Amino acid sequence: MSIPHNKVRARIDLDSIRHNYLFLRQHGGNPYPVIKADAYGHGLERVAATLAESGAKAACVGSPAEALALRESGWEGRIVALLGPLDAEDYGCLAEASAVAMIHRFDQLAALAERAGSKPLPVALKFDTGMGRLGFGQKDLIKLAGVLADNRSRLDLAMAVSHLATADDPDQAFLEQQMTRFADACAELRRAGFVFEASLGNSAGLLARSDTRLDIQRPGIALYGGNPFHGTSLEELGSGLRQAMHVSAPVLQVHDLAKGESVSYGRTFTAPTSMRVAIVAAGYADAYSRVLSGRGAEVCLKGSRARVLGRVCMQLTVVDATRIGEVVPGERAWLLGGEGEGFVPANELAGWWGTNSYEVFCVLGLNRREYTDAGV
Numbered sequence: 001m002s003i004p005h006n007k008v009r010a011r012i013d014l015d016s017i018r019h020n021y022l023f024l025r026q027h028g029g030n031p032y033p034v035i036k037a038d039a040y041g042h043g044l045e046r047v048a049a050t051l052a053e054s055g056a057k058a059a060c061v062g063s064p065a066e067a068l069a070l071r072e073s074g075w076e077g078r079i080v081a082l083l084g085p086l087d088a089e090d091y092g093c094l095a096e097a098s099a100v101a102m103i104h105r106f107d108q109l110a111a112l113a114e115r116a117g118s119k120p121l122p123v124a125l126k127f128d129t130g131m132g133r134l135g136f137g138q139k140d141l142i143k144l145a146g147v148l149a150d151n152r153s154r155l156d157l158a159m160a161v162s163h164l165a166t167a168d169d170p171d172q173a174f175l176e177q178q179m180t181r182f183a184d185a186c187a188e189l190r191r192a193g194f195v196f197e198a199s200l201g202n203s204a205g206l207l208a209r210s211d212t213r214l215d216i217q218r219p220g221i222a223l224y225g226g227n228p229f230h231g232t233s234l235e236e237l238g239s240g241l242r243q244a245m246h247v248s249a250p251v252l253q254v255h256d257l258a259k260g261e262s263v264s265y266g267r268t269f270t271a272p273t274s275m276r277v278a279i280v281a282a283g284y285a286d287a288y289s290r291v292l293s294g295r296g297a298e299v300c301l302k303g304s305r306a307r308v309l310g311r312v313c314m315q316l317t318v319v320d321a322t323r324i325g326e327v328v329p330g331e332r333a334w335l336l337g338g339e340g341e342g343f344v345p346a347n348e349l350a351g352w353w354g355t356n357s358y359e360v361f362c363v364l365g366l367n368r369r370e371y372t373d374a375g376v
């Protein structure tokens with residue numbers, strides 16, 4: 001699925017994903033790469049195939065439907081669906097995909113138990129230790145242990161999971177609170193006789209704290225080369241990662257602006273002196289947000305930076321090409337990534353945009369993708 005009929009292309013370097021996966025495996029031991037949301041906009045199938053080639057035996061997706069899509073792509077390893085089942089269609093997808101469902105409500109346990117066949121179904125319990133979203137709490141532990149014990153022939157507790165809210169923050173007090181709560185929940189289940197694998201750390205947890213690694217880690221953003229510690233004192237921890245996504249659009253026209261002439265809707269930019277501008281075939285319909293208007297955002301053009309001038313339009317953006325040298329129609333401007341000095345890191349684009357690298361990848365990845373692979 002992609003934005004149709006435009007000239008914007010998201011180039012995905014699979015060798016960077018391979019590099020990042022191996023980097024995380026070296027640091028974490030047993031990462032289950034998170035490839036939810038179409039692999040953060042990088043494409044579920046190609047990313048999964050690259051991970052499988054690199055030795056990954058398990059992966060986390062979002063919805064049960066995504067679990068089935070992954071299975072149908074030929075993925076043979078374990079699949080964990082982070083969002084859990086809601087309706088009959090979801091339970092059907094999980095069964096067809098032989099995926100492990102993340103469970104956060106008692107009625108889901110009952111529904112799964114009802115659907116079990118001759119062998120117990122593996123389940124993953126999600127605990128809310130401070131994220132305040134999905135999950136069981138401390139108060140549910142006794143009942144949980146009871147339900148699981150009553151259904152031993154139908155349900156097999158395979159994993160206990162919790163998610164960290166602040167693992168990218170150099171102040172780790174809240175992270176430690178979450179670690180303690182999760183350790184208590186796991187200890188109580190183990191005392192009740194259950195044998196399972198524990199999983200807590202995301203990308204930031206895995207890289208920042210070896211004590212969040214436990215049995216299984218769930219890195220997402222780092223796999224795609226996003227540094228979760230950008231702008232913090234921990235930034236160095238992610239410096240070995242390589243950004244896999246580069247997004248470009250062609251220049252359609254180059255022209256001069258005389259001093260006092262303006263560009264784009266609302267005339268929010270007027271040339272203070274004579275300039276040369278390039279008109280790039282990308283705009284907010286291509287997920288290059290209108291929020292990027294007038295914020296000092298830049299693209300990479302011929303290896304240098306060119307500033308966005310005036311308002312970003314639906315399918316066009318004006319950039320300053322005054323000091324870029326000869327630019328001809330068809331030259332590609334890099335909205336993200338690119339080559340040379342002008343390379344646009346996801347976190348820098350996210351800063352102009354007022355968001356994070358996750359959203360930058362997810363939405364720019366809606367454009368048509370092309371894959372490169374420099375090999376192992």
Ligand SMILES: *Cc1c(COP(=O)(O)O)cnc(C)c1O
Pocket residue numbers: 034036082163201202203204218219220221222228
């Ligand atoms: C998205 C997600 C992750 C991955 O987090 P990153 O910060 O991208 O590493 C891990 N666990 C759960 C439950 C998630 O939803």
